[in-house]
Amino acid sequence: MAEKEEVKLLSLWALPFGHRVEIALKLKGVPYDYLEQDLRNKSPLLLQMNPVHKQVPVFVHNGRPIAESLVILEYIDETWTQYPILPRDPYDRAMARFWAKFVDEKIVSAGLKSVVKAEKGREAAIEETQQLMKLLEKELVGKDFFGGERVGFLDLVAGSMIPMSLMMLWEGMGVDVIPKEKFPEFHRWMNNLLEVEAVKECLPPREKHIEHMMEYAERYK
Ligand SMILES: N[C@@H](CCC(=O)N[C@@H](CS)C(=O)NCC(=O)O)C(=O)O
Incomplete structure (x- = not known):
């Protein structure tokens, strides 16, 4: 190096x-x-x-x-091999990559449809996002983070995309796509994640962020 x-x-x-x-x-x-x-x-x-x-x-x-x-x-x-973020085990690594792709492709696409097609099928888009979220949430059962006891690759991917982006958009729209009662494991994970110092340091100012996401939504409606 x-x-x-x-x-x-x-x-x-x-x-x-x-x-x-x-x-x-x-x-x-x-x-x-x-x-x-x-x-x-x-x-x-x-x-x-x-x-x-x-x-x-x-x-x-x-x-x-x-x-x-x-x-x-x-x-x-x-x-930089300190604090490894991908799992060591090849199968676990493959699964982390699989679910990361699932977040970036499936969840993002369904999650954005709830805005883009607001008048034409928002309910169906929310339903689709919830079904996908249920699949992802199963990966969290019995764990503090997707990565186990500490934040790993999938936590970074899902964390940046869901609570730190899509949820800001949904909040601005006034829709609760991932309600706490229906997604307890997800909310437990999100609370754990938002306590991590490195994550806190990257959170944009909340109101400004929501406003920005609403401008984004307007452009893509
Ligand atoms: N798959 C890419 C996505 C990056 C991406 O979508 N970047 C957008 C930001 S919204 C961009 O730079 N868009 C500008 C353009 O396409 O002209 C990644 O994971 O880095």
Whole structure:
């Protein structure tokens, strides 16, 4: 490893894909420079570092860029081995990756439909999201975190996406998609997660965040 590490993160203050990377860096105690981006006016640095997707987050380690948050998390875990976030056991690793994909693909897509198709089938979208959430919630039974006794890969992925993003959107819309009575394990996990210092440090100001998510919803309605 190079003597003087140069670690940069190009992201947005309210971006779940960026929050998961930041939490991982904080858990591992890796210092980094945070570079806020403007997607309406993409910086030459962003276009240079992510010419394929032109999206954030981009992680830059000693000048070498990596895009895609799940790929970034794996790179960070392999590069800074303190506080491992992926499970050691190959089967458990595969399952953590499987459920992370489930969150980013299935839950995000169903969860956003509740907004996008507000007038045309919001109830059906909420129902679909709840069915998916029930499947995910089973992974939490008997555990403090998806990762077991401490926060791991799936906690970062689900945490950044569900409580730290989708729930802000739903709160702004005034709908409780994951009510406590129906999802006790999820709420127990969320409370545990929100007590973790590295997570707390990444929580955007609540009102500003909800407002931002509502603007996002308006654009995608
Ligand atoms: N699969 C990507 C998703 C990243 C993503 O969706 N980034 C959006 C932020 S909302 C973006 O940069 N969009 C700008 C664009 O597509 O022009 C990841 O996990 O990092």
